[in-house]
Amino acid sequence: MKNLFIIFATIFISFLIRAKANDGAFYANGNQLIPIDERDISLKKEILSIKRISNDFVQVNVYYELDNPKDEKSILVGF
Numbered sequence: 001m002k003n004l005f006i007i008f009a010t011i012f013i014s015f016l017i018r019a020k021a022n023d024g025a026f027y028a029n030g031n032q033l034i035p036i037d038e039r040d041i042s043l044k045k046e047i048l049s050i051k052r053i054s055n056d057f058v059q060v061n062v063y064y065e066l067d068n069p070k071d072e073k074s075i076l077v078g079f
Contacts, residue, residue: 040068040069041066041068041073042066043065043066043067044066045064047063048061048062048063049062049063
């Protein structure tokens with residue numbers, strides 16, 4: 001019975017605690033990244049590749065293709 005309670009408690013807590021990731025536009029101010037409200041540029045394609053270099057190291061490559069239907073602009077992208 002105790003094990004059943006632990007299993008249900010773990011499942012319940014996993015629904016409460018969620019990790020979310022999102023790409024966004026940011027600018028730096030001191031040691032803080034401040035999000036920019038960017039509505040014109042959208043993410044068109046994202047390719048994530050992970051390669052094991054050794055037992056201790058992993059190489060992660062991320063390719064982003066952004067879609068900008070308006071005038072050209074430069075932004076910083078935060079990960």
